[in-house]
Amino acid sequence: MSALDTDIAHLLAGALVLVSFLLLYQDRILALLNFFALHACVLALSVAWQAYVQHAPHLFITAAIALLFKGVIIPVALYRIVVRLGIHRTIEYAVSPGPTMLFGIALVALSIVVMMPVTAAEGAFVREDLAFALSVVLLGFLMMVTRRNAVSQVIGFMSLENGLVLAATGARGMPLVVEISVGFSVLIAFIVVGIFLFRIRERFDSVSLEALDMSRGESS
Amino acid sequence: MSGTVASLALTGLLTVPGCGAVLLALIPGYRVSAALNVALCALTLACAGLLYTHRPEPSLYLLVDDVNTVFLVVGALVGFTTSVFSAGYIAHELQARKLTRRDLRFYHAMYQLLMFAMDLALVSNNIGLMWVAIEIATLTTVVMVGIYRTSAALEAAWKYFILGSVGIALALFGTILVYLAAQEQLGQGMVAMAWDRLATSSARFDPALLNLAFIFLLLGYGTKVGLVPVHAWLPDAHAEGPTPISAVLSGLLLNVALFALLRFKLIMAGNSAVIAPGPLMVTLGLASLLFAGLMIYRRRDIKRMFAYSSIEHMGIITLAFGLGGPLANFAGLLHMTMHSLTKSGIFFGVGYVSQLEGTQRIADIRGLTRSQPLLGWLLVAGVVAIAGLPPFGVFTSEFLLVTSTFARSPALAIVLVIGLLIALSAILLRLQSLAFGETEKRHKLEAYRLAPMALHLVIVAIAGLYLPGAVIAWFRHVAALLG
Numbered sequence: 001m002s003a004l005d006t007d008i009a010h011l012l013a014g015a016l017v018l019v020s021f022l023l024l025y026q027d028r029i030l031a032l033l034n035f036f037a038l039h040a041c042v043l044a045l046s047v048a049w050q051a052y053v054q055h056a057p058h059l060f061i062t063a064a065i066a067l068l069f070k071g072v073i074i075p076v077a078l079y080r081i082v083v084r085l086g087i088h089r090t091i092e093y094a095v096s097p098g099p100t101m102l103f104g105i106a107l108v109a110l111s112i113v114v115m116m117p118v119t120a121a122e123g124a125f126v127r128e129d130l131a132f133a134l135s136v137v138l139l140g141f142l143m144m145v146t147r148r149n150a151v152s153q154v155i156g157f158m159s160l161e162n163g164l165v166l167a168a169t170g171a172r173g174m175p176l177v178v179e180i181s182v183g184f185s186v187l188i189a190f191i192v193v194g195i196f197l198f199r200i201r202e203r204f205d206s207v208s209l210e211a212l213d214m215s216r217g218e219s220s
Numbered sequence: 221m222s223g224t225v226a227s228l229a230l231t232g233l234l235t236v237p238g239c240g241a242v243l244l245a246l247i248p249g250y251r252v253s254a255a256l257n258v259a260l261c262a263l264t265l266a267c268a269g270l271l272y273t274h275r276p277e278p279s280l281y282l283l284v285d286d287v288n289t290v291f292l293v294v295g296a297l298v299g300f301t302t303s304v305f306s307a308g309y310i311a312h313e314l315q316a317r318k319l320t321r322r323d324l325r326f327y328h329a330m331y332q333l334l335m336f337a338m339d340l341a342l343v344s345n346n347i348g349l350m351w352v353a354i355e356i357a358t359l360t361t362v363v364m365v366g367i368y369r370t371s372a373a374l375e376a377a378w379k380y381f382i383l384g385s386v387g388i389a390l391a392l393f394g395t396i397l398v399y400l401a402a403q404e405q406l407g408q409g410m411v412a413m414a415w416d417r418l419a420t421s422s423a424r425f426d427p428a429l430l431n432l433a434f435i436f437l438l439l440g441y442g443t444k445v446g447l448v449p450v451h452a453w454l455p456d457a458h459a460e461g462p463t464p465i466s467a468v469l470s471g472l473l474l475n476v477a478l479f480a481l482l483r484f485k486l487i488m489a490g491n492s493a494v495i496a497p498g499p500l501m502v503t504l505g506l507a508s509l510l511f512a513g514l515m516i517y518r519r520r521d522i523k524r525m526f527a528y529s530s531i532e533h534m535g536i537i538t539l540a541f542g543l544g545g546p547l548a549n550f551a552g553l554l555h556m557t558m559h560s561l562t563k564s565g566i567f568f569g570v571g572y573v574s575q576l577e578g579t580q581r582i583a584d585i586r587g588l589t590r591s592q593p594l595l596g597w598l599l600v601a602g603v604v605a606i607a608g609l610p611p612f613g614v615f616t617s618e619f620l621l622v623t624s625t626f627a628r629s630p631a632l633a634i635v636l637v638i639g640l641l642i643a644l645s646a647i648l649l650r651l652q653s654l655a656f657g658e659t660e661k662r663h664k665l666e667a668y669r670l671a672p673m674a675l676h677l678v679i680v681a682i683a684g685l686y687l688p689g690a691v692i693a694w695f696r697h698v699a700a701l702l703g
Contacts, residue, residue: 114432115432117428118426118428118429118431118432119400119429121404121426122400126400130400133393134393137389137393140389141386144382144386150378153382157382157385160385160389161389164389164392164393164396167393167396168392168396171396171399171400171403172403172408173403173408173409173412174396174399174403174408174413175348175409175410175413176346176348176349176352176413180348180351180352180392
């Protein structure tokens with residue numbers, strides 16, 4: 001594996017972390033959807049590159065699924081839901097974007113500090129890849145806790161799944177990657193989109209979790 | 221001959237609930253599907269029982285060993301009795317118009333899918349497959365918790381979904397790290413995910429990678445077990461879902477997650493250079509015990525109170541397995557079995573109580589021993605059992621655990637005893653107003669409906685008075701395997 005191969009892999013994985021930051025910063029739900037589509041596309045590129053470098057053709061399937069499902073179908077479906085529900089204006093933050101970004105930087109630093117020494121024996125290729133993947137996962141968590149809107153929490157969760165896919169493809173020759181990561185993220189996305197949003201809408205005509213927070217099980 | 225029986229039993233264990241889920245999704249009538257649900261669970265129980273005596277050859281994907289047969293048999297038994305309870309419970313919910321026929325069709329299909337996922341998680345030899353199975357189990361319970369579609373049920377399901385996915389994501393990251401550590405030594409591919417190979421050759425793995433992996437796995441699967449910093453989904457999910465699901469959650473799903481954790485603990489145990497997983501598990505277990513014990517005091521919702529009691533008991537079991545050693549492991553296994561049976565039995569009773577009284581608020585429920593004596597006294601027996609008082613089996617296991625802790629680290633034992641006493645007094649205090657006191661109400665309930673609950677409590681009582689030699693030998697053997 002040449003140095004250039006590794007550099008390109010790092011470039012793509014680094015780009016995924018960057019798009020995660022862009023996701024954190026978005027304050028409009030439609031822009032958030034666009035950036036999520038971009039996130040999925042960068043992931044697809046990154047996975048495709050890994051497939052090419054590792055000579056693992058099955059990973060091309062993972063890349064294709066990431067591109068088609070997460071890059072096109074899910075954003076389009078969410079777009080329709082958001083427009084139909086008329087919630088395409090703003091996102092309510094639980095924490096404002098400034099501190100969130102700073103916290104995100106700290107999380108990336110943390111994942112580098114944690115992962116680098118542990119995977120020192122693995123060679124540059126796997127090492128940086130895992131550090132980037134953990135960063136994407138942690139930024140996904142951060143997004144899920146800093147947003148109050150159900151749709152943006154789902155997007156946070158899917159960006160987190162993207163980080164997991166990146167980690168799984170980076171681990172050389174890991175079996176079940178296609179099955180585990182992509183199949184389940186799609187399933188989860190469908191469950192969320194299909195069941196929850198529509199059920200929440202049935203009840204509240206809104207997908208804001210604040211409406212749900214009114215009803216703590218023990219308030220009565 | 222015994223080989224074919226064994227492989228048939230293993231196939232049956234997975235295909236019966238798997239095909240059953242599809243079948244139940246197709247059948248519209250709820251009476252037929254409820255009966256079929258019971259029959260399928262009985263078949264699964266029979267298969268699990270056969271696996272106790274006949275073991276198939278392990279493959280790269282599936283493995284039946286002494287450890288998971290304990291979990292399988294307990295799980296299949298609770299699954300079966302819960303399906304019996306569920307048949308009566310669900311009919312009432314349909315009459316009360318809380319659920320529609322379409323909901324019930326969905327519910328029964330999901331029930332079998334959940335059984336399938338839990339059996340698969342238990343018999344899988346592949347850490348990736350185990351993860352997939354636990355993920356399926358989580359998703360099926362998420363949609364079942366939300367089945368009433370009330371605002372509280374939706375909030376509970378959403379919270380469960382978010383926290384459950386976070387947990388499952390952490391667990392997957394940990395699984396990937398374990399694979400990375402293994403593939404250097406075992407080579408790429410399925411071999412490096414087969415649990416039996418991992419456990420036997422973990423001495424050669426990179427300790428730093430294993431350490432990091434275990435932290436992720438502990439937090440990830442610990443979320444599913446309901447250990448304290450990551451337990452928040454559990455009380456809501458128990459309180460807002462249908463009661464049979466609360467019973468299955470407490471009696472089964474928490475155990476399956478704990479089983480996954482134990483599998484990884486054994487991988488860690490094979491490597492002498494890694495951090496000891498025991499103290500981490502002891503800390504989380506103790507935190508869960510103390511926190512949940514205190515939380516039981518102020519609960520106003522009866523199902524929520526017993527959900528906190530489940531956190532408390534999962535804490536005790538995690539602590540026991542964290543301590544390790546033959547005696548503590550034995551106590552942990554026994555406590556797990558007793559807790560599964562007792563807690564699901566209590567939830568059967570609580571399900572009827574909330575249907576008869578029309579509320580889950582503790583303040584509104586009074587004098588159950590007068591209004592419905594059989595149910596009331598069974599509930600009293602269940603609560604006495606779960607509080608850890610003799611003559612029930614929970615007392616035996618807690619006593620064993622306390623004595624073995626005293627022998628090893630007296631300071632820890634004192635904290636453990638304090639935690640147990642807090643929880644005991646809290647739960648007995650609540651029982652006082654629930655079971656006794658004046659009430660004019662008189663409820664009608666056919667006695668046979670209480671059979672599953674009575675069966676569980678009788679088993680727990682027998683185990684407390686006299687534990688058969690065969691069971692002792694079986695558990696002792698498994699305890700030795702758990703290190």
